[in-house]
Amino acid sequence: MFSTKNFNRSKPVLFILILFPSLLWAYQFVTGNLGVNPIEKLMDELGLMALRLIIITLMITTLSNIRPLKSIVVLRRMIGLFAFYYVCLHFSTYIVLDHFLDMQFIIQDIIKRPFITFGFISFLFLIPLASTSTNNMIKRLGFKLWKRIHYLIYPVAILASMHFYVLVRADKTEPVIYMGIIILLLLHRIFKRLTRPQLVQ
Amino acid sequence: MKILGSEITPYKTYLNRRKFIKGSLASAMLATVTSSAFANHDSDLSIYTKNLNENDKLNSYEEITTYNNFYEFGTHKKHPHLNSGNFKPRPWTIKIDGLVKKPQTFDLEKILSNVTIEDRVYRLRCVEAWSMVIPWQGFQLSQLIKMAEPLSSAKYVQFVTVFRPEEMPGQQKRTIIWPYREGLRMDEAMNPLTILATGLYGHEMPNQNGAPIRLVVPWKYGFKSIKSIVEIRFLDTQPETSWETLAPWEYGFYANVNPNVNHPRWSQGTERRIGEFKRRETLMFNGYEEEVAHLYKDLDLTKFY
Numbered sequence: 197m198f199s200t201k202n203f204n205r206s207k208p209v210l211f212i213l214i215l216f217p218s219l220l221w222a223y224q225f226v227t228g229n230l231g232v233n234p235i236e237k238l239m240d241e242l243g244l245m246a247l248r249l250i251i252i253t254l255m256i257t258t259l260s261n262i263r264p265l266k267s268i269v270v271l272r273r274m275i276g277l278f279a280f281y282y283v284c285l286h287f288s289t290y291i292v293l294d295h296f297l298d299m300q301f302i303i304q305d306i307i308k309r310p311f312i313t314f315g316f317i318s319f320l321f322l323i324p325l326a327s328t329s330t331n332n333m334i335k336r337l338g339f340k341l342w343k344r345i346h347y348l349i350y351p352v353a354i355l356a357s358m359h360f361y362v363l364v365r366a367d368k369t370e371p372v373i374y375m376g377i378i379i380l381l382l383l384h385r386i387f388k389r390l391t392r393p394q395l396v397q
Numbered sequence: 398m399k400i401l402g403s404e405i406t407p408y409k410t411y412l413n414r415r416k417f418i419k420g421s422l423a424s425a426m427l428a429t430v431t432s433s434a435f436a437n438h439d440s441d442l443s444i445y446t447k448n449l450n451e452n453d454k455l456n457s458y459e460e461i462t463t464y465n466n467f468y469e470f471g472t473h474k475k476h477p478h479l480n481s482g483n484f485k486p487r488p489w490t491i492k493i494d495g496l497v498k499k500p501q502t503f504d505l506e507k508i509l510s511n512v513t514i515e516d517r518v519y520r521l522r523c524v525e526a527w528s529m530v531i532p533w534q535g536f537q538l539s540q541l542i543k544m545a546e547p548l549s550s551a552k553y554v555q556f557v558t559v560f561r562p563e564e565m566p567g568q569q570k571r572t573i574i575w576p577y578r579e580g581l582r583m584d585e586a587m588n589p590l591t592i593l594a595t596g597l598y599g600h601e602m603p604n605q606n607g608a609p610i611r612l613v614v615p616w617k618y619g620f621k622s623i624k625s626i627v628e629i630r631f632l633d634t635q636p637e638t639s640w641e642t643l644a645p646w647e648y649g650f651y652a653n654v655n656p657n658v659n660h661p662r663w664s665q666g667t668e669r670r671i672g673e674f675k676r677r678e679t680l681m682f683n684g685y686e687e688e689v690a691h692l693y694k695d696l697d698l699t700k701f702y
Contacts, residue, residue, distance in 0.1 A: 231475070232464040232671055233527060296675055305664060363662070365525075366643065367472040367572040 200267040207274060214278045217245060218285060235293045242286035243315075247356050247374060249279035254353060254381045261388070273329050276349075280326040283319055311362035318355035321348045353378045445532035445598075448518040450684065455518070456529040458598050460671050465605045466523065467624055468572055469558065469565040476567065477605035484564045486601075486608035486625070495555070495630035498546040505609060509595065511544060512536035517592055519615035521622070522654045522683045526663040529671045533613055535594035539587045541629070547583075551631035555580045556612060559627040573639055579623035580636035580650065581614065582692075590615055590688050593626070616682040616689045618652045649702040653693065654683035658702045 221241055224230045230237045253276045260269040295302050306316045325348055328334075334342045357378055361371035445455055467477040470484075491508065494500040514534055522528045542554070558577040562568040568575050585591065594613045595602055602608040607624025614621050620640050630636070640648035647661055656666045656679040667676040682689050693701075 232460045233474070233669070235669070235674075236527070294669075294676075301664070301666075308659065309662060309664070311662060365472075365662075366468060367570065 197264045198267055200270055203267050203270045207271065210271065211274065214249070214275070217241070218282065235289065239286060239289045239294060242282050242289060243360070246279050246282035246286055247360060249275055249282060250349070250353050250356055251374060251377055251381075253279060253349065254378065258381055258384055277326060277329055280322050283322055287315075287319055311359050314355045314362065315359035318352050318359060321352045321355070325349060325352070350382060444516060445518050448516065448532075449530070450520075453518075453520065453530045454672070455532060456671055458600075461529060461531055461597060462603050462605055464671065466525075466619065467567075467605060467607065469567045469575075469577065469625070470605065471567045472572055480566050481604035484561070484604040484608065484625075486604060489609050489627075491610070491626060492628045493545045493631075494628070495632050496548040496551040497631050498548065503544070508541060508544070512540045514595065515592075517594075517613070519590075519613060520683050521613075521615065521619050522668060522679065524618040524620055524648070524652070524660060524663065524665075526665065526668045526679075527671055528668045528679075528683075532598055533592065533594040534596035534599065535592040535613065537589055538591045538593050538612070539589070541593060542586060545629065545631070547631040550633050552583050553580055553632045553634065553636055554583060554586045555628075555630040555632055555636035556623045556626050557628035557630070558623055559625045573643055576627075577623060577639045578636065579612065579621055579638050580632075581621075582635075584692055585614070585689075588689060588692065590685060616654055616685040618654060620648070621652050651693075651696075651698075651701050653689075653698065653702075654679065655681060655698055655702065657681075658699055 221230065221238055225234055225238050228234070253272050256268055256272045256275065259265045260267075291297060291302060295305075306312050324345055328337065328342060328345055337345070354375075357371060357375045361368060361375060364371055442455065449455065463478045464474045465477040466474065467481075470477040470480040487505075489505040490502050491505065492500075492502045514536055517533045517535060518530065519533060520528055520530050556579045558575075559565075560568060560576040562575075581591070592613050593610055594607075595610050597603070597606060602611065607622075610626055611624040612622045612626065621638075635650055638648075638650055640652075641650055654665070659665060665679055668679045669676050680686070
């Protein structure tokens with residue numbers, strides 16, 4: 197049995213571990229060690245990291261159903277906020293480094309290219325999630341409403357994986373794996389929902 | 398000035414240069430060591446830079462040989478460089494068939510002894526909206542077509558890449574339908590800009606760039622420039638091409654570089670020149686409008702993209 201205390205203790209280590217890649221990539225970018233097409237590389241790495249973190253937050257909820265891991269849920273907020281952090285870096289790399297703040301072009305790009313549309317909506321949906329991720333907010337909104345808002349993580353995850361899927365030209369194995377994991381996690385939730393009311397009765 | 402680097406190096410000079418490179422320490426290291434040693438390649442860049450357009454700069458050998466789309470060696474840009482070590486580009490033959498006087502198989506050495514190798518400095522524009530400037534060595538495809546003696550009924554040329562899954566690990570997975578196929582209309586194939594390249598920067602063609610012989614069609618997106626060619630077929634109908642078969646709504650047979658025709662995944666209005674920070678405008682026909690626009694004067698380029 198892992199206690200809340202155990203998980204809370206691991207937080208500083210996790211914090212550094214998850215933050216570290218962004219610092220490394222920033223350093224490599226500045227020193228010219230991100231390969232031949234550094235902007236593309238930076239954007240890909242940041243985006244992939246964000247998608248993985250989003251999936252991990254979904255996994256945490258599922259894992260917390262297992263008795264001994266019940267308290268793992270205390271890690272979810274930090275990882276979710278890190279996902280938002282990486283999405284922001286990913287998006288600003290696209291805006292600033294890739295397109296040099298050419299807003300007219302960027303708006304066209306978001307409207308015209310489905311994969312960018314998916315990514316952008318996913319980013320928009322993450323904003324209310326991130327901005328309500330404090331204890332105070334939960335109190336102010338009430339747990340029920342807060343929880344409802346946070347159901348947005350499902351479209352976020354689906355759109356983010358579609359964003360990746362459509363981007364890949366030929367070998368779609370990796371995005372399909374991520375989509376598969378997301379679908380399994382969602383199915384598990386639906387299954388739980390369907391079985392719960394009977395227990396209450 | 399729209400000069401296209403068609404400065405001719407006589408074959409003998411080319412061979413001499415080749416010998417010099419072979420003898421140099423740099424190339425001895427080149428066989429065994431990775432990219433950092435590549436910096437020491439050929440001596441005199443002025444051979445190539447004099448053929449450059451004023452707005453272009455040569456990409457480095459390292460850039461050209463470590464960032465490739467060659468799915469036969471894997472789908473990541475670094476895979477061809479990392480996974481092509483076991484590929485054996487010699488001995489090599491090219492099978493000529495279809496609508497020709499006499500189907501036959503040419504030894505690559507025989508082809509090379511019958512053609513003039515030239516330096517051609519071309520822009521390469523990938524459909525993924527990045528580009529490079531590459532100093533190729535090669536010869537006009539038209540020279541080989543003349544050797545092949547196609548019948549007058551031949552309207553198209555199809556090219557086929559080698560299929561060797563044991564040497565090309567990407568082919569062990571069905572990412573696209575192997576072998577890779579490409580095609581050109583006869584007049585495109587005969588255009589003086591269209592070359593078969595056998596080297597770059599004075600080196601034998603590196604495996605990751607399509608050794609030992611590949612097509613270069615500088616006014617079309619990079620995927621048209623098929624690599625490691627083993628078969629050339631002359632046809633009277635438009636041949637199937639790999640990317641068009643895989644996703645016809647994304648890739649057309651013509652695939653001319655065209656900033657005005659959008660791709661569902663990439664805007665084709667701008668491009669990132671590898672090595673540059675800011676994007677640059679993409680030029681119509683990749684800047685070769687003067688040389689090739691007449692080929693398409695009766696064609697609706699938004700329909701035949």
